[in-house]
Amino acid sequence: MGQTKRHTLGVLTNDHPGVLQRVAGLFGRRGYNIESITVGASEEEGVSRMTIVAVGEERIRDQIILQLGKLIDVIGVTALDDGPLLARELMLVRLEAAPGKRAEIIALAESFRCAVADVGPDTLIVQAVGDVAKNDALLRLFRPYGILELTRTGETAMSRSRGAQESCEDG
Structure with a gap:
């Protein structure tokens, strides 16, 4: 079993209704608890930036990143905790x-x-x-x-x- 640690993800999405629900639903289906989530406008009009903090194993984090990337309206996902944060x-x-x-x-x-x-x-x-x-x-x-x-x-x-x-x- 892998080591449980705190993960911070940056997610860019199109600013459309239902995106937050789809993102949160993905975490729920995987049994991965969201410690905090913040959402707001980004530097580009029509694009929102989410910061998601969750605790879990690294392999599950990697699966979540792959699954988030497949969601409609998700533009990109970055593991922010892979470098200086x-x-x-x-x-x-x-x-x-x-x-x-x-x-x-x-x-x-x-x-x-x-x-x-x-x-x-x-x-x-x-x-x-x-x-x-x-x-x-x-x-x-x-x-x-x-x-x-x-x-x-x-x-x-x-x-x-x-x-x-x-x-x-x-x-």
Whole structure:
């Protein structure tokens, strides 16, 4: 049996109704769970770009890539994790923020280069953009303050340019 690992796929599709359903259906039929999926416009009008993150064996990932390539409206599929990868997700976290704890929470958010997106009488909403590991670490630190609500977009990703250096904004 192969090793289970995290896979990130980039999928270019025609921007037509039903494409997302066909892509998700393929994963379901193969018993391959989608950890996250993001879809949006690409640099070309009428073409959408999907970033799909799933966990499984590499041989199944390869089968999925072949099957995705056969779907109507799929233009191309790339295993983004075969090379250097730049991946980010957006996360919004609503926290309990009594006046006495507010400065502490804001300082913590700033240390992770996050923004305070909303302030209420007893709550704060923090906006974080980063890789999944960074956002997971931030959540562990926020838990003691009381997480009231959480939403995450899932990852969007691109392969890195050849010879690219990680910037000070990474992570």
